[in-house]
Every structure is written in C-alpha cells, then in structure tokens.
Amino acid sequence: MNGDCIFCKIVAGELPSHKLYEDGKTLAFLDIRPVNAGHTLVVPKNHSSNIFDISPEDWAAVAETTRIVARAIDEGVGADGVNIGMNNREDAGQVVHHPHIHVIPRFKGDGIKLMPQRDYREGEADETARKIRAALQTST
Ligand code: 5GP
Ligand code: ZN
Numbered sequence: 570m571n572g573d574c575i576f577c578k579i580v581a582g583e584l585p586s587h588k589l590y591e592d593g594k595t596l597a598f599l600d601i602r603p604v605n606a607g608h609t610l611v612v613p614k615n616h617s618s619n620i621f622d623i624s625p626e627d628w629a630a631v632a633e634t635t636r637i638v639a640r641a642i643d644e645g646v647g648a649d650g651v652n653i654g655m656n657n658r659e660d661a662g663q664v665v666h667h668p669h670i671h672v673i674p675r676f677k678g679d680g681i682k683l684m685p686q687r688d689y690r691e692g693e694a695d696e697t698a699r700k701i702r703a704a705l706q707t708s709t
Contacts (some may be wrong), residue, residue: 571616575678579612597610597634611669617667619668620655620660635653648675
C-alpha cells in the first residue's frame, strides 16, 4: 500500500468506489469519469506504477480479470464492442500512477476515436522494428 496513491486507497476501502469484481490479486471498479457508462478500471491490489514495474504475476492476474470483466460489461450494458487500453507514464496520458487497465464499452455510432493513426514514412517501419527487436534481445 502506498499512502499517497488513490487506487491503493480504493483497494483498501479508504476511498469509496463502485466495486464490480475482486479476487486475491485484483480489483475492478467503475471509472469516476467514464468515456461511456460502464467504463471500468482493473488494478492490481499490490502497488506499483505502470507496465514497467508491475510484477509478471500481478500483470497476469490483471489480464485475466480484464477478460472476465470485459465479458460482464459487454453483457451488462449491452455494448456493441469493448476497447481495452492502458496509459503508461505521464507523456502517454497516465495520471494515476498505479497500474490500471481501462475497459470501455462501445456503442454503434458513439463516434469516439481513441487512437488516431498515420502512415509510416519510407524506411521508418524497418528501422523501428530493428530497434525494438534489438531491445528484446536484452530485456527480460
Ligand atoms: P489514467 O489517465 O491515469 O490512465 O486514468 C486515470 C483514470 O482514473 C481516469 O479515467 C479517471 O477518471 C479515473 N479516476 C481518477 N480518480 C478516480 C477516483 O477517485 N475514483 C475512480 N473510480 N476513478 C478515478
Ligand atoms: Zn497504489
């Protein structure tokens, strides 16, 4: 537990939330400011910051809870689709520094665009793939 972390306080029951599901390692609760009603956050009960320091065990547990909750949201709010996302570090939009997966129900014609995309420049995809493959040789 990190005493400065609002999601640790939600896990501990020190702050209120609309809890949906929990198991030994994870908790899922409604996001207080949803993209669409039913927008849910899945968090590990153990404190860490983001994808870069969460333990493999906590990540695996969060992934499985995300799968379970996505199916329940889909059925519960009658969604037409579901987006799953995660912001890691401030420059990627992370505001709360405790890992959390956003599970967002989507509805036909809701008009929300979460991931604007672009085309690669000439040679850029080859170079980018080379750098990431090189990093994979040294990462755990
Ligand atoms: P981030 O930008 O860090 O990926 O997302 C943080 C999310 O946490 C936001 O979508 C925000 O609405 C939600 N949030 C922030 N404070 C609280 C809170 O006290 N309770 C709940 N349920 N959600 C919160
Ligand atoms: Zn925390």
